[in-house]
Amino acid sequence: MINITVENHVGERHLLDVPEDMGLNLMEVLKAYEYDIMATCGGMALCATCHIEILEGAEKLPESNDSELATLDTLPDADMNSRLSCQLRPDQNMDGLVIRLKAFHEV
Numbered sequence: 001m002i003n004i005t006v007e008n009h010v011g012e013r014h015l016l017d018v019p020e021d022m023g024l025n026l027m028e029v030l031k032a033y034e035y036d037i038m039a040t041c042g043g044m045a046l047c048a049t050c051h052i053e054i055l056e057g058a059e060k061l062p063e064s065n066d067s068e069l070a071t072l073d074t075l076p077d078a079d080m081n082s083r084l085s086c087q088l089r090p091d092q093n094m095d096g097l098v099i100r101l102k103a104f105h106e107v
Contacts, residue, residue, distance in 0.1 A: 001017050001018065001019055001020070002017075002018050002020050002090060002091075002092060002094055002095035002096075003015055003016065003017065003018070003095060003096060004016050004018050004026075004029075004090070004094060004095075004096075004097045004098075004099065005056075005096075005097070005098040005099070006030070006033075006035070006098075006099055006100070006101065007055060007098065007099070007100040008100075008101070009100075009101075013098070016029070016033055018090045018094075019090070020089075020090045020091050020092060020094075023089075024089075024090070025043055025085065025086050025087070025088060025089050025090075026050075026052075026085040026086070026088040026089070026090060026099075027039055027043055027050040027084075027085040027086040027088075028043070028086075029090060030050070030085055030101070035101060037049060037050050037085070037101070038050075039086065041086075043086035044067075044086070045065070045067040045068045045070075045071050045084050045086060045087050046067075046071060047071070048071050048072065048074065048075055048084060050084050050085040050086045051072070051075060051078070051082060051083075051084060051085075051101075051102040052082070052083055052084070052085045052099045052100065052101055052102055053079075053081050053082055053083075053099065053100040053102050054081045054082075054083055054097070054098075054099055055081070055098040055099060055100055056096070056097065056098035057094065057096055057097040057098060058081060060093045060094055060096075060097065061083065061088065061093075061094065061097075062088075064083065064087065065087065067087075068083070068084050068087045071084060072084065077102065082102065085099075
């Protein structure tokens with residue numbers, strides 16, 4: 001298990017215990033924790049409804065692929081810290097990651 005912190009729209013932070021050995025992507029983990037993520041495209045990097053901002057630990061993440069970059073390029077509020085959570089698979093390198101949901105807030 002690794003720890004990932006999610007900051008909500010008012011700055012409150014919640015620590016999540018995330019399994020890294022189940023083959024889930026970060027979007028699926030966030031949905032399991034009942035964050036309101038539509039995931040319209042089913043994790044294909046097409047819809048950006050799982051857009052997150054990396055607040056801490058961006059240097060630990062793998063580089064974005066072409067599909068992710070193309071989708072992020074369509075968003076008016078995307079920046080250098082933007083990622084699609086569907087394109088990130090939790091692993092030991094992500095322990096301590098801090099993110100903020102950009103598209104939706106928790107229920």
